Amino acid sequence: MLAWRIPKVHYRVPCKFFIAICAFRGVEVIMTKTKSDVKSIKKTWENNWFIYKFAFKISPIYVIMNIIFSVVQGTMMFVEHILLIKLILDCIQYKRPFIYAVYYIGAVFVLMALWILVYKSYDAFYKRKAQEKLFKEMNFRIYRKAMEIDISCYDNPEYYNDFVWAMSEASNRIDGVIRTVGWLTWQITTIFCSGLFVVTTNLTGLIFVAVSFTTSYYCNKKINKLSYERDVELRPIQRKRDYINRVFYLNDFAKEIRLSDIKNKLYNDYSDSNEDIKKVIKAKSRKITLLSFLNDYFFNTFILNGLYIVYIIYMTSIGAISSGDMAALFLSSRKLNSGLGGLTHVLPRFGQNSMYIDKLRKFLDYDIKIKSKVDAIQVPRETGTIDIKNVSFAYSENQPFILKDINITIKPNEKIAIVGQNGAGKTTLINLILRLYDVSGGQIKYNGFDIKDYDLKSYRQNFASAFQDYQIFAATIAQNIIMDNVEPDVQKIADAVKKGDFAEKLRCLKNGFETVLTREFDDNGIDLSGGETQKVALSRVFYKDSGIVILDEPSSALDPISEAHLNQSIIEVAKDKTVIFISHRLSTTRMADRIYFIDNGVIAEQGNHEQLMELNGKYAYMFNLQAEKYKDGQVAEAIG
Ligand SMILES: Nc1ncnc2c1ncn2[C@@H]1O[C@H](COP(=O)(O)OP(=O)(O)OP(=O)(O)O)[C@@H](O)[C@H]1O
Ligand SMILES: [Mg+2]
Numbered sequence: 001m002l003a004w005r006i007p008k009v010h011y012r013v014p015c016k017f018f019i020a021i022c023a024f025r026g027v028e029v030i031m032t033k034t035k036s037d038v039k040s041i042k043k044t045w046e047n048n049w050f051i052y053k054f055a056f057k058i059s060p061i062y063v064i065m066n067i068i069f070s071v072v073q074g075t076m077m078f079v080e081h082i083l084l085i086k087l088i089l090d091c092i093q094y095k096r097p098f099i100y101a102v103y104y105i106g107a108v109f110v111l112m113a114l115w116i117l118v119y120k121s122y123d124a125f126y127k128r129k130a131q132e133k134l135f136k137e138m139n140f141r142i143y144r145k146a147m148e149i150d151i152s153c154y155d156n157p158e159y160y161n162d163f164v165w166a167m168s169e170a171s172n173r174i175d176g177v178i179r180t181v182g183w184l185t186w187q188i189t190t191i192f193c194s195g196l197f198v199v200t201t202n203l204t205g206l207i208f209v210a211v212s213f214t215t216s217y218y219c220n221k222k223i224n225k226l227s228y229e230r231d232v233e234l235r236p237i238q239r240k241r242d243y244i245n246r247v248f249y250l251n252d253f254a255k256e257i258r259l260s261d262i263k264n265k266l267y268n269d270y271s272d273s274n275e276d277i278k279k280v281i282k283a284k285s286r287k288i289t290l291l292s293f294l295n296d297y298f299f300n301t302f303i304l305n306g307l308y309i310v311y312i313i314y315m316t317s318i319g320a321i322s323s324g325d326m327a328a329l330f331l332s333s334r335k336l337n338s339g340l341g342g343l344t345h346v347l348p349r350f351g352q353n354s355m356y357i358d359k360l361r362k363f364l365d366y367d368i369k370i371k372s373k374v375d376a377i378q379v380p381r382e383t384g385t386i387d388i389k390n391v392s393f394a395y396s397e398n399q400p401f402i403l404k405d406i407n408i409t410i411k412p413n414e415k416i417a418i419v420g421q422n423g424a425g426k427t428t429l430i431n432l433i434l435r436l437y438d439v440s441g442g443q444i445k446y447n448g449f450d451i452k453d454y455d456l457k458s459y460r461q462n463f464a465s466a467f468q469d470y471q472i473f474a475a476t477i478a479q480n481i482i483m484d485n486v487e488p489d490v491q492k493i494a495d496a497v498k499k500g501d502f503a504e505k506l507r508c509l510k511n512g513f514e515t516v517l518t519r520e521f522d523d524n525g526i527d528l529s530g531g532e533t534q535k536v537a538l539s540r541v542f543y544k545d546s547g548i549v550i551l552d553e554p555s556s557a558l559d560p561i562s563e564a565h566l567n568q569s570i571i572e573v574a575k576d577k578t579v580i581f582i583s584h585r586l587s588t589t590r591m592a593d594r595i596y597f598i599d600n601g602v603i604a605e606q607g608n609h610e611q612l613m614e615l616n617g618k619y620a621y622m623f624n625l626q627a628e629k630y631k632d633g634q635v636a637e638a639i640g
Pocket of ligand 2: 426427428468552
């Protein structure tokens with residue numbers, strides 16, 4: 001038996017030598033690490049720190065408590081699962097009175113009860129509130145950015161994907177970082193307590209630990225990278241599937257999908273997306289499964305639970321350690337194993353968080369192109385002249401020019417009509433005037449200054465506009481008209497709805513302008529007809545005190561009588577306002593001081609109604625065609 005006993009110094013020397021080689025190899029590996037690896041570690045740190053700093057600023061108590069609770073949790077588990085067992089075994093081994101063991105057990109269980117009570121109270125009363133506060137702050141930050149980013153970002157699918165990602169992942173990632181730090185702290189506490197026990201009892205165990213930890217860490221890193229790549233590939237396909245879901249549940253599409261066979265295309269698209277998703281999952285699954293097996297079985301279970309236990313049994317059999325040490329080492333090595341196993345799962349999570357946070361930061365850090373200059377000037381109170389000079393525009397560099405060499409001067413209080421066929425570029429011109437996009441060539445001036453020189457908010461404040469694709473919000477009629485959350489000015493709203501031809505409908509509503517629009521969130525809400533909705537959008541324009549009114553297809557959903565009322569309102573209300581309106585109904589354009597006929601991005605004809613009729617060109621042709629239709633439909637009086 002003695003021949004088996006190896007003096008401690010004998011096995012410690014080769015062990016130290018082995019550790020030195022590992023350390024040397026480790027340094028070599030680190031030295032040869034590419035710059036991009038270092039960069040990616042830096043980025044991971046920066047991204048996680050970005051969220052952690054944010055959370056600490058908003059809710060420092062939550063962040064600190066998260067750490068404290070994790071330390072206590074790790075320590076409590078060590079005390080309950082290892083220390084208590086060791087103390088009881090010692091009692092038996094050293095023949096201490098039985099009551100000692102009862103005291104130990106009692107003390108640990110009182111501590112456990114206190115701990116669970118405190119933790120559960122914190123969880124129920126504080127943690128959720130703190131989390132909601134963090135989510136709210138982050139979402140408001142995202143909303144503010146979403147409101148400011150260039151509209152052109154919506155046209156860029158790559159950016160739009162990041163945008164959608166930022167919106168949907170922000171809350172998860174805040175929670176992710178805080179939880180990961182909590183887990184890390186817990187694992188470190190577990191490793192520290194059980195590691196200290198192993199080191200003070202038998203140092204060699206650290207070699208098993210080091211090998212298992214390093215291999216498992218890199219394996220998990222690879223698994224996370226593959227999962228992330230899979231998510232990136234899945235995102236656009238899922239977005240397409242989300243769109244199909246929306247089509248089936250949104251009210252907007254309910255009629256069309258019932259009355260047509262478009263559902264067949266949607267079913268088809270859904271099946272295609274499903275196939276694509278299956279392909280993406282299949283492509284990555286084989287590697288992920290293999291790596292997960294290696295990680296969970298070989299690098300953790302086999303090395304630490306298998307080889308290490310064989311080793312300590314061997315050490316016991318040769319008398320190097322006692323049986324008591326063996327029991328305690330067995331338990332603490334399992335703890336260390338779970339702690340390190342946890343660590344190999346937790347550390348790469350910082351990398352995974354980082355990849356998502358990177359997109360969030362990219363979105364938040366996006367450099368807005370259409371913004372006010374530092375020395376921006378305020379728009380004067382008096383309405384000024386809009387001067388569109390040699391303007392050309394393409395939605396992006398590799399797309400064709402939609403507007404070419406446009407020259408229009410709009411003096412204060414003039415009524416300007418812009419007409420032309422679908423896709424001619426009319427709405428695009430309005431987008432440029434409102435500075436939703438910047439011109440590609442030429443210049444738009446307001447009151448003698450380039451519109452880029454003005455403070456953007458004050459410049460846009462100058463306009464009251466109703467878009468072709470106006471939107472109604474799930475809010476009261478008053479809020480939909482004021483477009484704010486302020487106390488309604490009853491008289492002003494009454495005036496606006498009268499001019500918008502919505503007063504009659506409003507009188508029939510029990511709750512008047514406090515009626516909620518759409519029934520999505522309110523059973524007492526109402527759904528308006530297309531024309532009524534347009535009248536609410538027009539009332540908005542009449543409510544706003546601004547010098548310039550822009551109406552893109554204001555009468556597209558109106559019946560001829562309502563259209564006549566609208567024309568009357570525009571003439572009355574906009575006497576002392578500049579009005580720019582786009583209309584396909586040429587009956588509306590007759591009252592304009594000047595009409596611009598846009599054809600394929602250029603001004604083909606301009607003049608007042610009489611001049612253009614006399615010219616007998618495209619405008620006259622369009623007008624006569626519509627006049628014929630009105631006569632056929634016996635509503636010729638609507639044309640006036
Ligand atoms: N965001 C966009 N990105 C790229 N192209 C666009 C975008 N918006 C519009 N277009 C293109 O610009 C052209 C002009 O569109 P615009 O909306 O200005 O036409 P319009 O004259 O208002 O037509 P309509 O009478 O149908 O409203 C169209 O060919 C359209 O496809
Ligand atoms: Mg349009």
